[in-house]
Amino acid sequence: MSSAILWAPLAFGLVGLFLPSRAVGWWATLGAVVTLGLAIAAVLGFDSGSSALQYAVDEPWISGLGVDYSLGVDGLNLFLILLTAVLWVGGVAFAAFREQERPKTFYFLMLVAETATLGSFLAQDLLLFVLFFDLMLVPFYFLFGAWGHDRTAEGGLTASAATLKMIVYTLIGSLLMLVAAIATAIIAADGGHLTFSIAALQEQGLSHGSQQWIFWFFAAAFLVKMPAFLLHGWMPDAYRAAPLPALAVFSGVLAKVGAYGFLRVVLPLFPDATVEFQEVILLIALASILYGSVMAFTQTNVRLIAGYSSVAQLGFITAGIFALRADGSDGAVLQMVNHGLVVAPTFVIVALLLERTGTEDIREMGGLALRAPVLAALFLIVALATLAMPGSANFVGEFYILNGLFQAKIVFAFVAISGVAMSAYYALRLYQGTMHNRQPEGLLSREIGVRDALVLVPLVLCIVSLALYPQLILERTAPTVAQTVAKVGGGEAPEAQLADRKAHDWEATLAKR
Amino acid sequence: MSVSFWAWLVLLFPLLGSIVIGLGFRALPQKVAGAIGTISIGLAFACGVAALLSLLGDAPEARHHASSLWDYASVAGLDVKLGIFVDPLSVFMVLVVTGVSTLIHLYSYGYMQSDAGYHRFFSYLNFFVFSMLLLVLAGNFVLLIVGWAFVGFASYALISFWYRRETATRAGMKAFVINVVGDIGLVLAAFLIFRELGSFDYGTVFERAPEAFTTNQWSVTAICLLLLLGAFAKSAQLPLHTWLPDAMEGPTPVSSLIHAATMVTAGVYLIARTHILFELAPTAADIAAFTGLATLLVAATMALVMTDLKRAIAYSTMSQIGYMIMGVSIGAYSAGMFHLMTHAFFKALLFMAAGSIIAAMANDQNIDRMSGFGKAMRFTSITFVCGALALAAFPGTSGFFSKDEILAFAEARGGMYLIFTVLGYVGALMTAVYSFRLVFRVLPGRPCAEAQELIDTGHVAHEVPRNPATGEPEDTDVGFPGPEHHIAEQSLPMRVAMGTLAFLALAGGLVQVPGVDDVVTKFLDPVFAGSALARIHPSLGEDYAGLGIGGLIALAGIGIAYLLYVKEPGRPRQLERRLRPLHTLFADKWYFDEAIDFLVVRPALAIGRFASRVFERFVVDGLVSGTEGTVRGAGGVVRAVQNGFVRSYALLLIAGFAGLALYFLLSSS
Numbered sequence A: 001m002s003s004a005i006l007w008a009p010l011a012f013g014l015v016g017l018f019l020p021s022r023a024v025g026w027w028a029t030l031g032a033v034v035t036l037g038l039a040i041a042a043v044l045g046f047d048s049g050s051s052a053l054q055y056a057v058d059e060p061w062i063s064g065l066g067v068d069y070s071l072g073v074d075g076l077n078l079f080l081i082l083l084t085a086v087l088w089v090g091g092v093a094f095a096a097f098r099e100q101e102r103p104k105t106f107y108f109l110m111l112v113a114e115t116a117t118l119g120s121f122l123a124q125d126l127l128l129f130v131l132f133f134d135l136m137l138v139p140f141y142f143l144f145g146a147w148g149h150d151r152t153a154e155g156g157l158t159a160s161a162a163t164l165k166m167i168v169y170t171l172i173g174s175l176l177m178l179v180a181a182i183a184t185a186i187i188a189a190d191g192g193h194l195t196f197s198i199a200a201l202q203e204q205g206l207s208h209g210s211q212q213w214i215f216w217f218f219a220a221a222f223l224v225k226m227p228a229f230l231l232h233g234w235m236p237d238a239y240r241a242a243p244l245p246a247l248a249v250f251s252g253v254l255a256k257v258g259a260y261g262f263l264r265v266v267l268p269l270f271p272d273a274t275v276e277f278q279e280v281i282l283l284i285a286l287a288s289i290l291y292g293s294v295m296a297f298t299q300t301n302v303r304l305i306a307g308y309s310s311v312a313q314l315g316f317i318t319a320g321i322f323a324l325r326a327d328g329s330d331g332a333v334l335q336m337v338n339h340g341l342v343v344a345p346t347f348v349i350v351a352l353l354l355e356r357t358g359t360e361d362i363r364e365m366g367g368l369a370l371r372a373p374v375l376a377a378l379f380l381i382v383a384l385a386t387l388a389m390p391g392s393a394n395f396v397g398e399f400y401i402l403n404g405l406f407q408a409k410i411v412f413a414f415v416a417i418s419g420v421a422m423s424a425y426y427a428l429r430l431y432q433g434t435m436h437n438r439q440p441e442g443l444l445s446r447e448i449g450v451r452d453a454l455v456l457v458p459l460v461l462c463i464v465s466l467a468l469y470p471q472l473i474l475e476r477t478a479p480t481v482a483q484t485v486a487k488v489g490g491g492e493a494p495e496a497q498l499a500d501r502k503a504h505d506w507e508a509t510l511a512k513r
Numbered sequence B: 001m002s003v004s005f006w007a008w009l010v011l012l013f014p015l016l017g018s019i020v021i022g023l024g025f026r027a028l029p030q031k032v033a034g035a036i037g038t039i040s041i042g043l044a045f046a047c048g049v050a051a052l053l054s055l056l057g058d059a060p061e062a063r064h065h066a067s068s069l070w071d072y073a074s075v076a077g078l079d080v081k082l083g084i085f086v087d088p089l090s091v092f093m094v095l096v097v098t099g100v101s102t103l104i105h106l107y108s109y110g111y112m113q114s115d116a117g118y119h120r121f122f123s124y125l126n127f128f129v130f131s132m133l134l135l136v137l138a139g140n141f142v143l144l145i146v147g148w149a150f151v152g153f154a155s156y157a158l159i160s161f162w163y164r165r166e167t168a169t170r171a172g173m174k175a176f177v178i179n180v181v182g183d184i185g186l187v188l189a190a191f192l193i194f195r196e197l198g199s200f201d202y203g204t205v206f207e208r209a210p211e212a213f214t215t216n217q218w219s220v221t222a223i224c225l226l227l228l229l230g231a232f233a234k235s236a237q238l239p240l241h242t243w244l245p246d247a248m249e250g251p252t253p254v255s256s257l258i259h260a261a262t263m264v265t266a267g268v269y270l271i272a273r274t275h276i277l278f279e280l281a282p283t284a285a286d287i288a289a290f291t292g293l294a295t296l297l298v299a300a301t302m303a304l305v306m307t308d309l310k311r312a313i314a315y316s317t318m319s320q321i322g323y324m325i326m327g328v329s330i331g332a333y334s335a336g337m338f339h340l341m342t343h344a345f346f347k348a349l350l351f352m353a354a355g356s357i358i359a360a361m362a363n364d365q366n367i368d369r370m371s372g373f374g375k376a377m378r379f380t381s382i383t384f385v386c387g388a389l390a391l392a393a394f395p396g397t398s399g400f401f402s403k404d405e406i407l408a409f410a411e412a413r414g415g416m417y418l419i420f421t422v423l424g425y426v427g428a429l430m431t432a433v434y435s436f437r438l439v440f441r442v443l444p445g446r447p448c449a450e451a452q453e454l455i456d457t458g459h460v461a462h463e464v465p466r467n468p469a470t471g472e473p474e475d476t477d478v479g480f481p482g483p484e485h486h487i488a489e490q491s492l493p494m495r496v497a498m499g500t501l502a503f504l505a506l507a508g509g510l511v512q513v514p515g516v517d518d519v520v521t522k523f524l525d526p527v528f529a530g531s532a533l534a535r536i537h538p539s540l541g542e543d544y545a546g547l548g549i550g551g552l553i554a555l556a557g558i559g560i561a562y563l564l565y566v567k568e569p570g571r572p573r574q575l576e577r578r579l580r581p582l583h584t585l586f587a588d589k590w591y592f593d594e595a596i597d598f599l600v601v602r603p604a605l606a607i608g609r610f611a612s613r614v615f616e617r618f619v620v621d622g623l624v625s626g627t628e629g630t631v632r633g634a635g636g637v638v639r640a641v642q643n644g645f646v647r648s649y650a651l652l653l654i655a656g657f658a659g660l661a662l663y664f665l666l667s668s669s
Helices: A002-016 A021-044 A078-096 A103-122 A126-135 A137-147 A159-189 A198-204 A208-225 A234-241 A244-269 A271-276 A278-298 A302-321 A326-357 A373-386 A393-408 A410-435 A450-468 A471-486 A494-512 B003-023 B030-056 B088-111 B118-137 B141-159 B166-197 B202-212 B218-234 B243-249 B252-261 B263-273 B275-280 B282-305 B309-330 B333-360 B378-391 B398-413 B415-442 B449-457 B492-511 B519-528 B540-567 B571-578 B580-587 B589-634 B636-640 B645-668
Strands: A054-062 A067-073 B065-073 B080-086
Touching (some): A002 A021, A002 A054, A002 A103, A067 A103, A067 A126, A078 A103, A078 A244, A078 A450, A078 A471, A103 A126, A103 A137, A126 A137, A126 A244, A137 A234, A159 A198, A159 A234, A198 A244, A208 A271, A234 A302, A244 A271, A244 A302, A244 A471, A271 A278, A278 A302, A278 A410, A302 A393, A326 A393, A326 A450, A373 A393, A373 A450, A393 A410, A393 A450, A393 B141, A393 B166, A410 B166, B003 B080, B003 B088, B003 B118, B030 B088, B030 B118, B065 B141, B080 B088, B080 B118, B080 B141, B088 B118, B088 B252, B088 B263, B088 B333, B088 B492, B118 B252, B118 B263, B141 B166, B141 B218, B141 B243, B141 B252, B141 B263, B166 B218, B166 B243, B202 B275, B218 B275, B252 B263, B252 B333, B263 B333, B282 B309, B282 B580, B282 B589, B309 B333, B309 B398, B333 B398, B333 B449, B333 B492, B333 B519, B378 B415, B378 B492, B398 B415, B398 B492, B398 B540, B540 B571, B571 B580, B580 B589
Antiparallel strands (some): A054 A067
């Protein structure tokens, strides 16, 4: 099962190279849909009460080096895999409805990217993880560089320069991570049998001193990927350069790989360092929340409003993980899915707005809702979910995250929650600035077409259904998360114990009466 | 059928109505959409009545029911179910909300007829009612927050309903953001409750609270203060009230809905709902009471000088909510809820009448331009006077009994609480003056041009409608009401709604006349059974003394208004000049907007600008250039072999693996 999910996109991509250019878009969509079907099957067959690895595959690959081809699904990655599959269907289908230059290469790269992303979620071997993590970058490098937009007219960079900047950043992170992975295995082996299996490494354990520096090597890679505050320098230029279908999946999924890496690799392998540096990472997360929000306030390019809001959202997710409590991390996993589900449609909408207005500047838009009420309604739902409106699954995610943070580090929670108020402002500003207010002279607006609705409506329906039943994700996530967090001493949430105790006391008092 | 069954139906109908109208905005004819909207709220009211009857069948101490549909988000020790809690308090709120909302829908059915956004309007309106019902029926703090925020969103959507009007979108944004600040207060309160009591569920929380907290313990005080942040934002209490007057940008039925049946009463409900916590934190309760008092006085001064008809009524709402907040905070729970009910009647009515007048004035809301509508719009005028009488607490009207009950309770509680009685009466005097100031300015006198036209031709024909705030011509595309906008005299549904409310405004207080009957108090009694404060009752003598004073004050206030605005019309201007600084202070709304702008908005935007212009360019990008430089510098090798970064990376990757292999070879040998 795991292997089928992993390789299906690549297989379709390879076959697509030999098809006529006109058909390749639909073929790629079919590939993404098939992958989605497999992912749904995986969710349906998933044993929700278990924290163990399911659909596990474990074959020796480079046996001399202890590298295994080891895949598996558990509560941490189940819904991220589904998210990846969902968003790729949206992204590929959205592209297929439009003319693409060099379609064969474009769709091939898109599908390679999907396999790489799924690989980094599925991998249970540290080196395999690093490999897929780095492989993810390659197709996007070409997609952004060759199909992207030059922004020299606006004082920005050319597409290739922007991509280069992104590569420089992530490359450094990746190299550090590669070194760190190798070091982890070697130090853990301590002259014995070398293995990269995450489960085995976890049992072997690392000395406190080694954990301290290896932790930061991994953290750097993940924080750049998200991106976190001060490491986000690549984001504005890359986001402006990227072709929108690719950007939708990129910002929807790739950023989550960073956050996921913390849960999959850092917490289990470097528990001591995690506890030690908890507050430092929390500070970075808070800075991301505040800085991302404040920047999203003032940006005028709609892509960048969404981009900086992602910085803030990933800040929340990181903060949830580093609350080091079960509720915080449960919320973080839920929020990764939620955020993917809102940011991808946002970029689809940005693409539609660009087609209608010819601009990405929020000041030059306005009043579009009149001729496009359906598009406006869809955008409104997405915007409300983005600002974590209570009643949306995003709110539940944020509520869990903040509750975890509140119970663990109350001061951080008070600062973080100010980001919630700011998100209300920037998300509504994005909606109002495009859909409401006066329509500038000469601006055309028209309703969303049926084909684009086929992409956008299902995504919005996902948001709505999750809003009604976030428990769907939470209950499947919770067992694995509880196990992961227990490694760093989070264990059962102290409040749950407190609740039990108080309930017990209460019953005792009642009995006495 | 059980109580909770009916309660679920109460929630279902408005939601269904909203969805059906929303999805069918192209397919449904306008009349059908309006009918669906109105009938679904009517059905909710009917189910509310059924719930009431079913609830009365239980023994008084068993009148609370919890019911849940499914686990909403319950892992890691948090217990959040999609659950409701039905007791006399929530049923009371359900009846007030659905009852008044049905009439408001009926009014809108006529009022909005020429509006192009008719479907959108009814969809939002139903959603608004659904949100408010969710708020009052929620069975745990998380669902309460959901309802709370939905109300905030619905108000945003309706305030910025005419979304091409920039004043409207700005007002909507303001309402939404201030409401989010309130939501945050509730969220933090919920976290703290969970930390101390280990649950979000009402039943569990209220059961454990008396055991867990000692009086005025810091944690319970903090919880209450955070709850108050939410309550103040939603109920427009100082200093979070600035969104309320701006909310007048929405169509008039929206003002009616926000001010009467829904939204602003939420804070009052919240305090009554969590009264167990507030009684454990008397300091917080006193803070709430004093805030209510300050709000009622400050708002009354602003209502005295506003020249905008709707805004003057808006400030009167703020002031009346101040009475309610004060009431439920000092322990006059049933009196506060009673005032909430009567206020819903007369305030909805006042807005409807004002809407009818404003429609005749082509959306000009300036009372300086209005006069003589008494002759031009007889029905509207009569109902307007009914509403004003009740607001001024004219003896015998609904407001007379309910307002007095709060003040008499404060007097009976004695001690420091006498302040509330005394200053409450000062507020009552101002209330009577400002409500009849509106009556005397708008209704009598020589008809203004619009009123004259109405008398002469029986209809009004305006030129291009203009935005009263900016004076620019309105964009009629989004359905800004055209000239043939409806006035009550020409629309039967509007007249039915206003007539019913006029009756209720006059006679609604008779359900609770001291010494005669006490329907509301008796019905709500089981909710407050555990409360010591709820056992305080003013004696019959105190009650009647209070009624006497209140009645005299109302008459005096109306008399003053008569003297100032009818007898000596030049006098107000004279007073205005003599009390220039005071008048400016009131007319400029005590400078709250300016203060918030200066303290919060400007700094936030300044930081944002600094971040994007300076920090981003020099620090963040500096970091990039630095790294790029390093990489380029160190990449002498790279450039030498003329390869791109990807290739060099592959090289490095291979080198890494090679190193690893080398290590493996060395260590195994």
